[in-house]
Amino acid sequence: MSSNTEIQWKGYAVHDTKLWDQFKVTDFEPKGMEDKDIDIKIEYCGVCGSDMHTITGGWGEVKLPLIAGHEIAGHVVRVGAKVTEFKVGDRVGVGAQVGSCYDCQRCKNGAENYCHKVIHTYNSIYPDGTVSQGGYATAIRANELFVFHIPDALPLDQAAPMLCAGITTYSPLRTNGAGPGKSVGVIGIGGLGHYALQFAKAMKSDKVVAFSHSENKKADALALGATDFVNTGAENWVKEWTDTLDIILCTVDVSQHIPLSDIFATLKVHGRCVMLALPDDALPPIHPFSLMASGVLLGGSHIGSKAEIVEMLDLAAKEGVKSYIEMLPMKEIGKAVQGMKTGKVRYRYVLKADI
């Protein structure tokens, strides 16, 4: 069967950013079905920091009521007439992007995640005026470019958080050459950080150094593949780690955590720090002198391309990358977002669809 007219389109929506932990089941209209679209019955959805930034209004205007969630896994229930990659019943995932322009230099060259007309999985406006609604829901519709096969070796609940947190760390590791001969630092051991350690190791980096602001996550960090653990609450850590790292992924809000100049001090000549944390406020002021001292680079990154996601999922299956998740029924979404806000989760909530 190529269509399923029985999907109910509804999800747990926030109606007020001041009451961001209050969710109400709300019906919604997906975008109009087009030839390359795929409808997916959602089984699981991870809870990402982006969801928090959005529903609290921290990242700006929210089109309310809004269903967040962009770490989605489930089964294909309908495919458009021009879909070639998928069929009904396939195990698939969707991440933080559901559309792009398909026509620009970036889309045509495997950098669709950098399209200037990117449609994000929630809170974006489609050309037809529909607001995209995310994965704390029964179903999602997405263009096949943004749908990914989940390898059979990966359970769907394990795969879900990889669709955003996983790829968000995998792509910059890949782009910046993590692997044999390289030393990689990961600042912050959380949703993103626990994947970064594993992928850096899976890519065979010489050293994988975990930085955390207390000893609490040390055992986990080493279990996740770190070769070294640094407690940034300790004195002299900067001196000990000066000039040791080629690549750093920073997953924490530096204005609350480590000064950028300390981060830069750990980099080798022309080393780079990729800032994956996207706090509401600006980064602390950067003086060109701090970039000059080792000729370092500070960069950003936005999820990953389809090719990178496919590669990541294969590597995860092959090297046994594990998602450290805490499963909750989707109706307990309020509890999950509160747990995220207080930093309690070790290291990702995954919600199981229950409507």
Added chain:
Amino acid sequence: MSANTELQWKGYAVHDTKEWDQFKVVDFKPKQFEDKDVDIKIEYCGVCGSDIHTITGGWGDVHLPLITGHEITGHVVRVGPKVTEFKVGDRVGVGAQVGSCYDCKRCKGGSENYCHKAIHTYNSLYPDGTVSQGGYATAIRANEQFVFRIPDELPLEQASPMMCAGITVYSPLKTNGAGPGKSVGVIGIGGLGHFALQFAKALGSDRVVAFSHSENKKDDAFALGATDFVNTGDKNWVKDWSDTLDIILCTVDVSHHIPLSDIFATLKVHGRCIMVALPDDALPGINAFDMTTSGVLLGGSHIGSKAEVVEMLELAVKKGVKSYIQMLPMKEAGKAVQGVKSGKIRYRYVLKVDI
């Protein structure tokens, strides 16, 4: 002869940062002569933005009285017993660095310009407690690692500004892959910028785009090798130049000129902006989001290694790179620093020794 006991050590020094354009000739003691040192009788010294930042106190503490200047050319008059590269009479130059530790990973790996114990040409403390004094002087003493042979085809006054301004732009162009297939942007057409255009062209870059805040330097920019000129005073320039550049060298103080987010908008996916300007203040605040849009990098750079300086001088000769200089007798150092501060110079003052 390997010794010259007739060298006088004196230079034009600033005595008060509040009177930074007032220079008085003073005697000074160079560092103790060591086996690998080279004494140079100075003929010319370029005036660099760093000199102004230093003598005004903008960059912090100054050891007064201070002789600045680090774009030096002249002739060798004495060599230490372990000097192998130079002999008396050689035409040589010295840039912004005169010493390092010679022993660390960076020094041994061809990155002596990134040594943590770099001795700068002026205002640095040698291990023996001497304050390094710069090139608005009769002579300078430097370790041979930091002395560069000037090709015969390059007049000394032409070579002088390349010792700092030239290498400061050449090194990041080379490191970041400027050349065939690449589009390079240069923001600011001045001492650094006028070399950046020429070297980007000399390296074979597909496009060399000059950005300036008025039309005034348009003709010069094209004469210097730019393929395009952008007046950032125009509306819509950002839109016209979106997603066009692989590498940008920023030579201006962006806190007063162009928003960084506009600069980032011109970069292709994973493009990079290298900040070679070193203003007194920090950069304006950037949001992590500014870097995610195209996954770009913001970097710094510090002069260049010996190998890079040698390469640069050869390329300058081969491709006819010209220094646009205005010569003044060294006693007019005050007039020169005022001209640099007010942005009048087209594009470098070179002071001719007259004491």
